[in-house]
Amino acid sequence: xxxxxxxxxxxxxxxxxxxxxxxxxxxxxxxxxxxxxxxxxxxxxxxxxxxxxxxxxxxxxxxxxxxxxxxxxxxxxxxxxxxxxxxxxxxxxxxxxxxxxxxxxxxxxxxxxxxxxxxxxxxxxxxxxxxxxxxxxxxxxxxxxxxxxxxxxxxxxxxxxxxxxxxxxxxxxxxxx
Amino acid sequence: xxxxxxxxxxxxxxxxxxxxxxxxxxxxxxxxxxxxxxxxxxxxxxxxxxxxxxxxxxxxxxxxxxxxxxxxxxxxxxxxxxxxxxxxxxxxxxxxxxxxxxxxxxxxxxxxxxxxxxxxxxxxxxxxxxxxxxxxxxxxxxxxxxxxxxxxxxxxxxxxxxxxxxxxxxxxxxxxx
Numbered sequence: 001x002x003x004x005x006x007x008x009x010x011x012x013x014x015x016x017x018x019x020x021x022x023x024x025x026x027x028x029x030x031x032x033x034x035x036x037x038x039x040x041x042x043x044x045x046x047x048x049x050x051x052x053x054x055x056x057x058x059x060x061x062x063x064x065x066x067x068x069x070x071x072x073x074x075x076x077x078x079x080x081x082x083x084x085x086x087x088x089x090x091x092x093x094x095x096x097x098x099x100x101x102x103x104x105x106x107x108x109x110x111x112x113x114x115x116x117x118x119x120x121x122x123x124x125x126x127x128x129x130x131x132x133x134x135x136x137x138x139x140x141x142x143x144x145x146x147x148x149x150x151x152x153x154x155x156x157x158x159x160x161x162x163x164x165x166x167x168x169x170x171x172x173x174x175x176x177x
Numbered sequence: 178x179x180x181x182x183x184x185x186x187x188x189x190x191x192x193x194x195x196x197x198x199x200x201x202x203x204x205x206x207x208x209x210x211x212x213x214x215x216x217x218x219x220x221x222x223x224x225x226x227x228x229x230x231x232x233x234x235x236x237x238x239x240x241x242x243x244x245x246x247x248x249x250x251x252x253x254x255x256x257x258x259x260x261x262x263x264x265x266x267x268x269x270x271x272x273x274x275x276x277x278x279x280x281x282x283x284x285x286x287x288x289x290x291x292x293x294x295x296x297x298x299x300x301x302x303x304x305x306x307x308x309x310x311x312x313x314x315x316x317x318x319x320x321x322x323x324x325x326x327x328x329x330x331x332x333x334x335x336x337x338x339x340x341x342x343x344x345x346x347x348x349x350x351x352x353x354x
Contacts, residue, residue: 131313
């Protein structure tokens with residue numbers, strides 16, 4: 001049986017997501033047997049920055065944190081489109097508070113800044129938002145992967161192998177919901 | 178003689194600038210007789226998000242704050258590309274400290290966040306970065322134009338008429354360098 005069979009992952013997306021940062025973790029987690037649910041501001045097609053499309057099957061009002069074992073927040077322009085909506089911010093806030101893994105990459109921490117869950121936490125992100133992460137009270141470090149408690153973070157698409165592996169490791173370590 | 182003859186404006190640009198937020202203030206200020214100098218990370222062609230191109234004639238090492246009467250910071254993806262370069266951040270910091278007008282729109286305040294010049298200041302910006310502006314110590318308000326001392330700010334391309342008029346007004350009120 002694949003390593004993640006029975007595991008349910010929430011991935012939050014919006015317009016202008018960074019293609020590889022959504023598609024690659026999704027495919028990697030699914031290849032290991034996990035179910036990945038794409039949650040958007042509306043259901044339907046969502047466009048990546050570089051031409052990829054994904055289908056959001058659920059909106060935030062359709063789901064609850066308790067249904068999922070982990071949250072993945074891809075980067076690009078999606079996080080800034082999500083962070084201006086209370087339901088997306090509240091979902092992220094509850095997820096971090098639940099103690100279950102929350103993995104963000106690139107601009108992904110913008111959603112966590114708006115959820116005000118980074119104070120005292122160590123994270124990385126794309127350097128373009130490092131000052132915002134620090135102003136939100138986080139300890140920013142520039143490395144391909146940072147794991148601080150339930151927060152997993154990486155910087156750029158080139159970090160995806162380490163990022164994906166860390167999500168799998170965190171899920172393997174955690175009890176399935 | 179046009180209203181702004183003899184006035185010299187610095188506009189900072191980088192890849193993915195929001196087309197109208199650079200082109201329209203530039204053309205408006207030039208139509209009134211101002212000289213607008215486009216300053217980039219390198220000289221040469223810079224691409225807007227939507228197909229406009231502008232030519233950066235100077236880099237930050239070629240210029241000093243004392244040469245200019247005002248600074249304009251257009252939005253889009255340009256500010257996050259500028260804010261990771263010390264020379265761009267330092268230029269913005271010195272400009273704000275000089276007391277001369279500094280006008281930012283949309284994502285423009287990202288550069289001012291990195292320059293750490295927003296503490297206690299009242300500004301507006303695109304709502305996608307409002308939390309970052311607040312975390313940087315600013316008082317964020319949601320209105321088409323905010324003028325707080327030498328800081329002029331607007332939110333989105335639709336605010337450009339008010340934004341452009343405020344820059345002209347600030348220059349008309351200030352002594353020419």
